[in-house]
Amino acid sequence: MSKLNVLILVGFLLMGLSACEPKEEPNEDDVSSCKATGYTYDPTSINDYQLVWSDEFDEGEKPNPTHWTYETGGSGWGNNELQYYTNGLNAMIEDGKLIIEARNEPYGGREYTSTRLISRYKADFKYGRFEIFAKLPYGTGTWPAIWMMPTSSFYGTWPNSGEIDIMEHVGYNQNIVHGSIHTKAYNHKIGTQRGGSKTVSTASTEFHLYSIEWLPDRILFFIDGVRFFSYMPSLSLNCPTKDHWPFDINFFLIFNIAIGGDWGGVRGVDDTIFPQRLEIDYVRVYQSETVANLRNE
Numbered sequence: 001m002s003k004l005n006v007l008i009l010v011g012f013l014l015m016g017l018s019a020c021e022p023k024e025e026p027n028e029d030d031v032s033s034c035k036a037t038g039y040t041y042d043p044t045s046i047n048d049y050q051l052v053w054s055d056e057f058d059e060g061e062k063p064n065p066t067h068w069t070y071e072t073g074g075s076g077w078g079n080n081e082l083q084y085y086t087n088g089l090n091a092m093i094e095d096g097k098l099i100i101e102a103r104n105e106p107y108g109g110r111e112y113t114s115t116r117l118i119s120r121y122k123a124d125f126k127y128g129r130f131e132i133f134a135k136l137p138y139g140t141g142t143w144p145a146i147w148m149m150p151t152s153s154f155y156g157t158w159p160n161s162g163e164i165d166i167m168e169h170v171g172y173n174q175n176i177v178h179g180s181i182h183t184k185a186y187n188h189k190i191g192t193q194r195g196g197s198k199t200v201s202t203a204s205t206e207f208h209l210y211s212i213e214w215l216p217d218r219i220l221f222f223i224d225g226v227r228f229f230s231y232m233p234s235l236s237l238n239c240p241t242k243d244h245w246p247f248d249i250n251f252f253l254i255f256n257i258a259i260g261g262d263w264g265g266v267r268g269v270d271d272t273i274f275p276q277r278l279e280i281d282y283v284r285v286y287q288s289e290t291v292a293n294l295r296n297e
Contacts, residue, residue, distance in 0.1 A: 034239040035248065036217040036232070038296035043215060049286040053123050056282045057098040063091055068117045074110040078158070081143075082260035082269065084110035091115040097279050102142065102257040104274040112274075116256040124151045124250040127291050130166060131211040133281040137257060138204035139273030142171035143264025144257045146210055146280075151250040155242045159187040162246035164219060165195070167210040172267040175201050179212070179221035181231050184243040188263075196221060196229025207281055216294050219247065255280060 055067050070091070074084035084107045092099050102114040132146050145168045150161040163182040180195025187193050200208055200223060213220040218232035233240035257278050260269050 033241070035242060036240050036245040037234045039217045039294060041290075041294060043213070043218070043220070046288050046290050048290050049129055049288045052128070052285055052287045053125075054282060054284040055098075056096065057093050057280065058096040059093070061093055062088060063093065063098060063117055067122055068119060069122065071116040071118055074108045077258065077261075079258070079261040079263065080265070081258045082110060082265065083112040083114040083258060084108040085116040085256070086113050088115070089113065091117060097281050098255070100144075100255060100257055100278040100280075102137065102259055102274065102276045102278075104271050112259040112269075114257045114259060116254065118149075118252055118254050120149075120151055120252040122252075123285070124252050125285060125287070126248070126250050127214050127216065127287065129211065129213045129286040129288075130253070131209060131282075131284045131286075132166065133207050133209050133283075134167070135205070135207045135277075135279040136167075136169050136177075136203045137276035137278055138171055138174060139270050139276055140172045140267050141260055141265060141269030142169075142257060142273070142276050143259065143261055144169050144278045145254070147254050148251040149254060150246070151252055154249045155246045156184070158182075159189070160184045160242075160246065161249065162251070163187075164212065164214070164247070164251060166212050166221070167223075169203060170264050170266070171270075171273075172264075175199050175203065177203055177208075177210075177223060179210075179223075179229050181219060181247075183246055186244065194231055198223050198226070198228040207279070214247065215291060216248065216296070217245075253283065 070087045072085050072087050090101045090113050100115045105113055107113045136144050146166045148164040153161045155161040159182045165180045168178045176197050177200045178195055178197045180193050182193055209224050211222045217234060218230060220227055221229040233244040237244060258264055
């Protein structure tokens with residue numbers, strides 16, 4: 001057994017397989033209460049993170065069906081996107097990496113195909129450190145994302161129950177990588193989203209580590225271990241509510257490349273660039289007993 005597999009097994013034993021089990025959602029009585037406030041701890045002092053789930057993409061020819069599900073269709077996905085997400089035709093495992101390939105080809109009434117992989121009901125999490133080592137596609141019209149959505153719409157449909165964008169990139173702005181959150185109060189549909197950006201000149205030629213640390217009162221965003229954005233609503237609000245902090249419920253992971261759309265297609269689509277690939281070497285999730293036991297005062 002490899003050292004990495006031993007670490008994963010130890011992580012499962014220590015965490016009691018809690019990462020993939022349903023967790024208690026907030027009480028209905030708490031829906032209108034202040035959230036993400038009153039915590040007294042130092043995030044840098046948390047030193048008991050354990051690996052609880054990962055995919056190293058080193059087995060088989062396709063993504064592991066016990067980890068991932070394909071979301072399919074060409075409906076525009078709420079952003080006027082141009083691709084059709086196929087049922088596995090655009091995803092493969094090569095040389096220990098997950099490949100999501102976007103192509104310029106007709107399918108399902110659309111001119112482009114791609115893949116949208118989700119871990120919903122197979123790997124759902126509340127709080128933790130999430131690390132994805134990835135290389136991005138390039139070219140005008142591409143819109144890759146590594147992100148998270150709520151397992152259930154506990155606080156209502158999007159954006160009320162939240163969205164966490166660990167990494168987003170639009171090909172017409174090649175060297176800039178983004179991270180953001182969306183809630184009822186803060187989202188791009190009303191121009192109030194909260195996020196940060198970082199210059200990564202080799203985003204499409206080298207692998208980089210995209211990660212977040214999701215805590216009960218804040219979400220910290222990193223690229224290659226350097227923090228570039230922090231979301232902590234209690235810094236500016238005396239009483240953040242579910243409209244500002246719906247991030248106390250389970251979320252799942254999503255990997256995809258969109259083509260065009262309201263953001264990715266601002267400057268059109270360059271059809272000469274295809275095919276384009278999002279390559280992911282690994283995804284790893286760590287959780288902490290200290291974080292699980294935090295209580296606000």
